[in-house]
Amino acid sequence: MKKIKVIYVALALLATMGVFANKGINIKMEKDLSSQIYEMLKQYPLELKSDDLTAEVRFTINNKGELVVLSVETQNDFLENYVKSRLNYKKVDVGHGGSGKIYKIPVRITA
Template sequence: MRKVSLMLVAALLLSTGSIFANDSKKGVEPSKSQNLSEQIGKFLNNNNFDEKHEGYSAQVLFMLNDKKEIVVLSVDTDKEDLEGFIKSRLNYKQVDLSNFEQGKKYTVSVRVAS
């Protein structure tokens, strides 16, 4: 029972990190540009992972520099191929955001699904 409750808390924390990576504010009309999570999803699409990689997951800690580029700080996973893939696809990719904070750290969860 204790393990189940710990897993639920971990899942809750992981999903909360994804929410904070969005670039939407309450009461403000969403901009024409996509939110940060959707842009990251597009960068990670079209990969070569197959069914044996399904279920791989990672926590990605990153920030945005003054040129609105993603700078990957860490990738928390035990799968080296997933870590390398995420770093190569995200590092220094420019995002389209109307307002952002330079140097603010974001966390996003990444999961391989078929």
């Protein structure tokens, strides 16, 4: 009975360490991905009629390493079309393990 308890504790420690190890890699990849998106949107400045435009972009990455925009939630149709045209099917560097997940990122464009 004592051996079973020791095995359970060891398995719990290994599972906990595995969860924490994977979390750091995902956070770094998401921050790198958001900086790549920032650079893609920054390359094409636009003239704004209002001071501040915001949107929430949902996207995934296909097996070719390209962004696929699923939706852009915003009140401004121009911003929606702008984000889709600048990001959809653009190549990003995510390494391995980035495809198949759905990401959500806020986008704010200021004048």
